[in-house]
Amino acid sequence: GESVGLHLPTLSVQEGDNSIINCAYSNSASDYFIWYKQESGKGPQFIIDIRSNMDKRQGQRVTVLLNKTVKHLSLQIAATQPGDSAVYFCAEKRPGTALIFGKGTTLSVSS
Amino acid sequence: DVKVxxxxxxxxxxxxxxxxxxxxxxxxxxxxxxxxxxxxxxxRLIYFSYDVKMKEKGDIPEGYSVSREKKERFSLILESASTNQTSMYLCASSPTGRDEQYFGPGTRLTVT
Incomplete structure (x- = not known):
């Protein structure tokens, strides 16, 4: 079936490094994508989103890249900090449907 | 800020x-x-609501029901709790015309 997935369940980086978290989606009709951060014991927190008419969107220390040709989405975190340690989810949405979430990548930042 | x-x-x-x-x-x-x-x-989506007194089934509605009597409040009901309903339950909201959802802190339910 169709799904949203992440390439790696875990990612470990050193403080100050840049982190890249990847996500693949399977439905070319998806026109909206979103990244969430979930810290232990808390609900998911909105980070950044992007529509399919864009290839790149930047926020504060975060960048989302969308490659529609290969149906790939990535979240880049610049100068990763210990406070960035969390589970990161991508989600996709097709017109008229609800968000479909991936299973998450756990980012661990060591100092 | 949105608060759920x-x-x-x-x-x-x-x-x-x-x-x-x-x-x-x-x-x-x-x-x-x-x-x-x-x-x-x-x-996994259980139920959602686009308006007061309106509800739609999500992907896994079995064993659950919902109630939306007021715009600001959405209740999830487990009619007869079972052990396989032990889980973290998350509520979210979004405004009409926008796709991003804002989540609450979650309720960790344990059924023994």
Whole structure:
């Protein structure tokens, strides 16, 4: 079936490094994508989103890249900090449907 | 900032009990959602609502019902709790015309 997935369940980086978290989606009709951060014991927190008419969107220390040709989405975190340690989810949405979430990548930042 | 609150952070109930999970949002959002989150399965949509007194089934509605009597409040009901309903329950809301959802802190429900 169709799904949203992440390439790696875990990612470990050193403080100050840049982190890249990847996500693949399977439905070319998806026109909206979103990244969430979930810290232990808390609900998911909105980070950044992007529509399919864009290839790149930047926020504060975060960048989302969308490659529609290969149906790939990535979240880049610049100068990763210990406070960035969390589970990161991508989600996709097709017109008229609800968000479909991936299973998450756990980012661990060591100092 | 959008604020979504859930009535309990932790809840322990016995098999067969009726369980109410409450969610309140303070941003006048039309859309509200209930998910459950389980290890290895991610977030799965149980029910959602686009308006007061309106509800739609999500991907896993079996064993659950919902109530939306007021715009700001969306309740999830487990008519007869079972052990396989032990999970983290997350409520979310979003405004009409927008796709991003804002989540509450979650309720970790244990059914024994």
């Amino acid at each position: 609150t859930q009535s309990s952070r932790y809840l322990v109930k016995r098999t067969g009990e009726k369980v109410f999970l409450e969610c309140v949002q303070d941003m006048d959002h039309e859309n509200m959602f209930w998910y459950r989150q389980d290890p290895g399965l991610g977030l």
